[in-house]
Amino acid sequence: xxxxxxxxxxxxxxxxxxxxxxxxxxxxxxxxxxxxxxxxxxxxxxxxxxxxxxxxxxxxxxxxxxxxxxxxxxxxxxxxxxxxxxxxxxxxxxxxxxxxxxxxxxxxxxxxxxxxxxxxxxxxxxxxxx
Amino acid sequence: xxxxxxxxxxxxxxxxxxxxxxxxxxxxxxxxxxxxxxxxxxxxxxxxxxxxxxxxxxxxxxxxxxxxxxxxxxxxxxxxxxxxxxxxxxxxxxxxxxxxxxxxxxxxxxxxxxxxxxxxxxxxxxxxxx
DNA sequence: GTGATAACAGTAATGATTATTATAATTAGT
DNA sequence: ACTAATTATAATAATCATTACTGTTATCAC
Numbered sequence: 283x284x285x286x287x288x289x290x291x292x293x294x295x296x297x298x299x300x301x302x303x304x305x306x307x308x309x310x311x312x313x314x315x316x317x318x319x320x321x322x323x324x325x326x327x328x329x330x331x332x333x334x335x336x337x338x339x340x341x342x343x344x345x346x347x348x349x350x351x352x353x354x355x356x357x358x359x360x361x362x363x364x365x366x367x368x369x370x371x372x373x374x375x376x377x378x379x380x381x382x383x384x385x386x387x388x389x390x391x392x393x394x395x396x397x398x399x400x401x402x403x404x405x406x407x408x409x410x411x412x
Numbered sequence: 413x414x415x416x417x418x419x420x421x422x423x424x425x426x427x428x429x430x431x432x433x434x435x436x437x438x439x440x441x442x443x444x445x446x447x448x449x450x451x452x453x454x455x456x457x458x459x460x461x462x463x464x465x466x467x468x469x470x471x472x473x474x475x476x477x478x479x480x481x482x483x484x485x486x487x488x489x490x491x492x493x494x495x496x497x498x499x500x501x502x503x504x505x506x507x508x509x510x511x512x513x514x515x516x517x518x519x520x521x522x523x524x525x526x527x528x529x530x531x532x533x534x535x536x537x538x539x540x541x542x
Numbered sequence: 543g544t545g546a547t548a549a550c551a552g553t554a555a556t557g558a559t560t561a562t563t564a565t566a567a568t569t570a571g572t
Numbered sequence: 573a574c575t576a577a578t579t580a581t582a583a584t585a586a587t588c589a590t591t592a593c594t595g596t597t598a599t600c601a602c
């Protein structure tokens with residue numbers, strides 16, 4: 283774990299994830315970090331995003347629609363995909379309830395439930411008023 | 413809807429989905445249907461699987477790990493991915509509870525929640541006893 | 543500083559899926 | 573049943589997101 287050297291690029295990627303409100307794709311991160319490091323490559327962005335996710339300093343959000351997204355907010359929470367504009371938003375939920383879902387599932391499964399991925403679909407406030 | 417012609421290939425794909433216990437990938441379906449139609453192409457399998465899913469005669473299960481899977485069981489239910497063997501199993505849950513999740517999420521989101529995708533991770537009974 | 547090691551940029555490769563196109567099968571009209 | 577119109581097929585090419593590889597450069601322990 284300590285055998286991970288510092289890199290300006292990774293620091294910049296993390297900085298961007300922490301400050302942005304949205305849930306950027308690797309490509310979006312790439313376009314932004316490029317302003318600071320014009321020669322950064324998309325492969326480096328992917329590698330560092332996955333490194334950050336492994337270290338628990340970021341969260342990878344897999345969506346079946348389009349590419350994966352990344353979130354600097356590591357508190358356990360869910361996400362909503364707006365089916366109109368495609369935007370991804372946070373959905374904070376009681377951690378207690380999150381555990382409850384696993385427990386409930388265990389009752390219906392003859393094995394062990396460790397975790398789950400939950401993604402909501404709906405309409406965001408912006409697209410809703412129309 | 414009626415402008416959909418019959419095809420032996422699609423019938424065979426559906427037949428396989430209905431009778432198999434598992435949750436095959438497009439490739440697995442391809443390998444099986446091939447026994448009856450040695451000249452079927454993977455593209456045809458994909459197109460018909462998606463057609464069946466659109467018509468509500470099958471369900472597409474998107475997993476972030478590996479390719480999509482398909483299920484002939486169209487009753488609303490969830491799935492568990494065994495983190496040991498990679499197998500995908502059904503997890504029947506009270507439809508009431510499924511609706512409850514959307515309702516609960518709505519309370520924490522300033523917009524509309526229409527649906528959700530939920531995938532569990534755990535250990536299947538077979539891998540568990542070891 | 544020096545050298546080992548990890549990170550980098552650039553590019554090639556992969557894997558799953560979708561699009562394209564010419565040919566074949568299926569339905570509909572007569 | 574015969575022929576034309578329509579739609580599906582097979583084969584291939586294209587796409588998209590992501591990962592792996594290669595040689596070069598930066599970081600860190602000594």
